[in-house]
Amino acid sequence: MSAQLGRTARGVVGIAARCVCGNPTVVATSPRLDDGSPFPTFYYLTHPAATAAMSTLEAEHVMPELAAMLEDEDVAAQYLRAHEAFLADRAQFGDVPEIAGVSSGGMPTRVKCLHALAGHALAAGPGVNPIGDAALARSSWSPERCACVSPGAAHGDAAG
Template sequence: DGTPFPTLFWLTCPLLIKRASHLESNGYMRVLTDRLGRDEQSRGRQQDAVYRYSARRDAHEVIEATQPGGAPDRIKCLHAHLAHELADGPNPVGSATLAQTGWPDCLVPCVEVPE
């Protein structure tokens, strides 16, 4: 229904949401999970990102039990990892997702920024 569930970072760009959803429906989470399973260096960098996310999250009691889109070795939500990368990176899974989605190439902003 579009309501944010308890998460620290929430992806709001409609274009990135659509692109991340397309990647999820085409199995990109499995590709990244497999990469983490066979590449110790990637797994270590992702674990570092999860620990940094957890440390920042712990300051917010209401969402204390969450992790960014899965676990350090299993990818569950590309949207959460991409939001983490954009707001407080680095997040290797978020970075890989952004490399696939590309920066939003919007012709007009989806929000107005007051002057």
């Protein structure tokens, strides 16, 4: 994880999703870091290719299009349920009053960070977070194929 992030990973309580090759894709992070800071982004996307794909979507201004999906009552209700599920998952690792009711990515009413929403979608599985699922579907990265191999490495040698 630290190699993926380019820094020491902080507050990790588990691997929430993995690449098909086994490398971490999403980590679950403590809602309160060791230094005492509250950290609402429980699901943190670590996979470099997935992170780059979400950055590309944000740079291509896909977020307003995804936010428009919330005009559909069914999608908005599913997004609210995703928010509630996120909060329940995080609550298992402690109560942090400063972030009570705050999930990540703009849930339950906005689309603010595709990295966080994709991380939640990958950790929770398809059908839980409709905006995270839509971002993953629109991206150039897929959880179905490994993108951990560096261009110069032999097939199967993970660089992550």
